[in-house]
Amino acid sequence: MSYQLACVIPVYNHPDCLVDLVAYLAVLPHPIIVVNDGSDAQTSAILGDLAQQYSQMTLLEHAQNMGKGQAVMTGLKKAAEMGCSHALQLDADGQHRWQDIEKFIAISELHPTDVVIGCPVFDASVPKKRLYGRYMTHIWVWINSLSLEIKDSMCGFRIYPLAETLKIVNQHHLPQRMGFDSEILVRLGWAGLHFRNIDTPVIYPEHGVSHFRVWEDNWVLTKMHSRLFAGMLCRFPKLITQRVKGRR
Template sequence: MKQCFVIPVYNHPHYLQALVQHLNGFELPIIMVNDGSEAECSQLLRQIAAENEQVELVEHEVNQGKGKAVMTGLLHAAASGFSHALQLDADGQHDWQDVQHFLDASRQNPEAMVIGQPVFDASVPKKRLYGRYATHIWVWINSLSLEIKDSMCGFRVYPLASTVNILKNAKFQPRMGFDTEILVRLKWENVPFVNVPTRVVYPENGISHFNVWRDNIGLTKAHSRLFAGMLLRLPKLLYHKVKG
C-alpha cells in the first residue's frame, strides 16, 4: 500500500500552511491541486511547494470545479504509483486530528472506500444541514444501499485502482456533485465502504464556493443521471444484495 494526500484548492489561503505543516508529520507525499485560484492563493501554493519536499503542486490554468480538481489529483496520484489517496479539503472544516484514523481504516480495509461521517456542531448552517438529508435519500435510492452514510464530506480515502477505472469510463459533474456521484458509482461496482465519524465545523472566516443555483442544478442533473444508471443496473445491483 502506497498512500498519499490529495488537496483540492480554490482560493482557500487561510489554512494552507497550517494544514501542510500538520500533514508533514505523516511523512506521506502531498499532491495539491490549484484549481485556477487568484494570484494571492496561487502564489502561496507555489511558495509552499517550493519550501516542502513532500508537496507536489498540480495547477489548472482556470477554475474547473472542485470535482475536476479532485479527479486531476486522483489521476495524478495513480499515475505516480500510489494505491490510495486521502482527500482533505482546504477550507478548515475538517478535524485534522482524525487523519490517522482514516489512514488506519484504509490500511485495515485496503479494498474499501473510506468516507467521513460528519458530526456537526452548532456552527453548521441549518439550510446546509437539511439539504444534505435530501442528497442522502437520493444516494440511498440510487445505490440501493444505506452503506453510504454521508456522500458530501470531502474527507475520505480513495482506493485508486477501482476509482481510476470508473473515472476513465464515466462522465462526471465537474463541481460539487462529484463527491456524491463517485461514491454511488463505486457502490455500483460493489466496492465496500467504511464510515469514519469525524467532527466538522464551519469556521468564522471560512470560505464556501457553493453556488446555490449552479451547484444545486448540477446536483439535480447528477442525481437524475444516477437514477437512470441505477435502473439500467438494477438486476446486477439486486444480485449483489442477494449474494451479499
C-alpha cells in the first residue's frame, strides 16, 4: 500500500482552536477526521459548521463522552476504512505547534514502518504537578517496554502505521481515556515496532481546558502500568531477545 495519511482529531469541549486548526489542516493534501466525543452544544455547533465548510473533513459523532482513547480509536478505524496507511493524531486543545506537522509527516514517509511521536519541549506555562507526573509515567513506560526508545508516551501529537496499530486495537481491550496514549505505544514496542522521537514545543494556554481527572485518572493509570508490568514479565525473554538483536 502506498503512503496515504489522514489527520485524526479527537474533540471534547475544546471550541477555542477548532476553526483555526481545521483551516490549517485543510491546506494540507490529507483528509481530516474529527471525532466529536460527546461535546457540548457550542463545540458541536462549531464542528457541524466546519464539516459543511470543508469537504475534506469527515465528522464522526459519539452520542456521549467515551474518552480520548476511544475517540482516537474511532478515528483510526475510519482512516483505515478510507484506505489510509497512516494516521496523524493531534489534540484539539491548542497545545501543539501545528507548523511541525509537515516535519512529522516527512519523517514518517521516510520511515513508514516506525511510529513517529512528539517529544514535548515545555515552556514556563507547564504546570509543575503535571510535569512531575509525566516523568513517573515515563519511568513506567521504560520499564514496561524494556527500552528507552519511547521518550514521551503522553504527547498527543504522533503518527501511527495503521495496520500494526489497528491489529493491537482489535486484539486488546485498550483504555478508553487518558491511558490509551501510553499503552498503545508500549504494545507497539512489544510488537517490534521502532519509534522516531521529534522535539516539538508544547504550551499550556492561559485559559486552556484540561479534562485530566487528577485522582480518578492517576488511579486508572496506576492500574494500567501494573497490568503492563505483568505483561512485560510474561514477554521478558522475547523482549530481551528483540533488544539484543536490535542493538546488533
